[in-house]
Amino acid sequence: MPETTILSPQDSLVAIMLAVSVADGNVRTAELLQISNLIENLPAFADYDGAKLQAMGPMMLRLMNDDDGLDRLFELVRRFLPERLWETAYALACDVAAADGRISGPEADMLEAVREELSLDRLHAAAIERGARARYQRV
Template sequence: MSFDTASMTPQDSLVALMIAVSASDENIRTSELVMIQGLVNHLPVFSGYDGDRLKRMGEIVFDLFEEEDGLDALFGLIRDALPERLNETAYALACDVAAADGRLRETELRLLEEIRHELNIDRLHAAAIERGARARFMKL
């Protein structure tokens, strides 16, 4: 895989993480893609982000998922590019993408657990973030 890791921005790392959550169950749903696009288009953390990079981040995630230690490599890229102060933001975005289709699958739950560990998210903070996502995606 040819990708200059020095060119990965904090915003790229957030996008890559969201795509990874969506792809974790090997079935990227339209609701998840719409969620990712909406978050990128509307959240202040993505201000000035080139939306054309979404496709490239998707390619990187898919390439990494084909490698034996691809998830570890992805987390390494994310940790290198993402300022620590955005770790909880990254986890919140991951939770929103996971919840977007109204159902959390086992693979998504395992990946969220790994994200919590890799980004050193305090369990109490993670629970609050997860509860917020659950509240935002409740159905009547």
């Protein structure tokens, strides 16, 4: 992302979700559908232009291919996402990671990075993770 990049809080949430999705190098349909579903249905995105998702995808792929891209992503998220929404960002990240029924090594690593970069309490993060796991269980 260019140095002048400004993200809305919603863009920041989308960026975190997309980062989790691309973490393993394989963006799955279930993950993209989950991101779209979350954007369409959650109050945090009530006034978000869903069409912005089309621009965020390529921007995130470019960023994640840069050597310092992940550091820049977290810098932008910490700058533009209010701290009161950091747990929300982690919850959305967990939902995207769990959407396809499995969390691979790189996705788990990305979730750990999100948890650490957003300074989430480990107990709170575990509760969020358990909630995502419960929501995405298969019968």
